[in-house]
Amino acid sequence: MSLNQKRRVFLKGSLAAGTLGAAAGLLTPGMVLAAWNKTAFTAKGIDEAIAAAAGSPTTAPSTDITIKAPDIAENGAVVPVSVSTKIDGVESISMLVEKNSTPLSAVFHLPKGTLPDVSTRVKMGKTGDVIAVVKANGKLYSARKSVKVTIGGCGG
Amino acid sequence: MAKSIKIRAKSKGGITTVKALITHPMETGLRKNKKTGEMIPAHFIQEVVCKHNGKEVINCEWGGSVSKNPYLAFKFSGGKKDDTIELSWKDNKGEGDSISAKIR
Numbered sequence: 001m002s003l004n005q006k007r008r009v010f011l012k013g014s015l016a017a018g019t020l021g022a023a024a025g026l027l028t029p030g031m032v033l034a035a036w037n038k039t040a041f042t043a044k045g046i047d048e049a050i051a052a053a054a055g056s057p058t059t060a061p062s063t064d065i066t067i068k069a070p071d072i073a074e075n076g077a078v079v080p081v082s083v084s085t086k087i088d089g090v091e092s093i094s095m096l097v098e099k100n101s102t103p104l105s106a107v108f109h110l111p112k113g114t115l116p117d118v119s120t121r122v123k124m125g126k127t128g129d130v131i132a133v134v135k136a137n138g139k140l141y142s143a144r145k146s147v148k149v150t151i152g153g154c155g156g
Numbered sequence: 157m158a159k160s161i162k163i164r165a166k167s168k169g170g171i172t173t174v175k176a177l178i179t180h181p182m183e184t185g186l187r188k189n190k191k192t193g194e195m196i197p198a199h200f201i202q203e204v205v206c207k208h209n210g211k212e213v214i215n216c217e218w219g220g221s222v223s224k225n226p227y228l229a230f231k232f233s234g235g236k237k238d239d240t241i242e243l244s245w246k247d248n249k250g251e252g253d254s255i256s257a258k259i260r
Contacts, residue, residue, distance in 0.1 A: 036202040036248075041219040078223045100221055101186070109215040114232040115171065118214075121223040123184070 099128030172235030
């Protein structure tokens with residue numbers, strides 16, 4: 001009897017704590033951090049996508065950005081991409097896949113103290129360039145790397 | 157419980173590396189169900205946020221072209237063993253999940 005009571009109190013407590021946690025700091029369904037950039041993610045052209053994601057379609061090619069991605073991706077559905085840079089004051093890193101119907105894949109917003117070194121895996125429909133756009137101190141820099149895709153990754 | 161997220165955070169030399177793997181279909185909305193011929197609706201994570209001791213260390217916006225069961229890795233300066241890392245995600249359907257873990 002008392003064990004059941006203890007369980008109930010424990011469960012009730014953890015449920016309350018859980019709800020509090022959800023309300024307090026982490027994402028709740030209704031809460032949006034900085035409204036997902038629909039314009040950028042649905043843009044069909046590369047310039048459009050970069051402009052919507054980073055503010056301008058014009059970027060300065062930089063050799064200080066390193067894109068790590070396979071030269072040949074066996075599976076276009078899962079292409080590992082890492083972007084890092086020596087540039088200072090990085091605010092965000094955007095990853096785009098040039099030949100995808102909507103090129104923008106991901107945008108990483110980096111607060112001060114977070115290193116400009118991010119990794120994820122993206123889908124590539126066909127052989128083409130992976131483009132990284134780095135926004136630092138209000139300026140835009142970019143780099144690109146060609147990835148050959150043997151089996152396209154968009155399920156088509 | 158944070159069933160959809162596996163996370164590992166390790167601190168070394170003043171830099172904390174966070175690696176996370178999230179279980180999620182990441183449907184682009186462009187695929188067709190081969191049996192029914194119907195388009196599979198878009199269902200993908202749009203936002204991922206990670207906090208260290210309550211302070212945001214990364215904020216990601218993703219599209220459907222991030223791979224299924226997405227992987228994320230990043231680094232931030234600071235953080236030490238036993239500090240708290242929280243990662244949460246939200247998708248286009250308004251669903252989400254979060255996890256709390258300690259830095260190793």
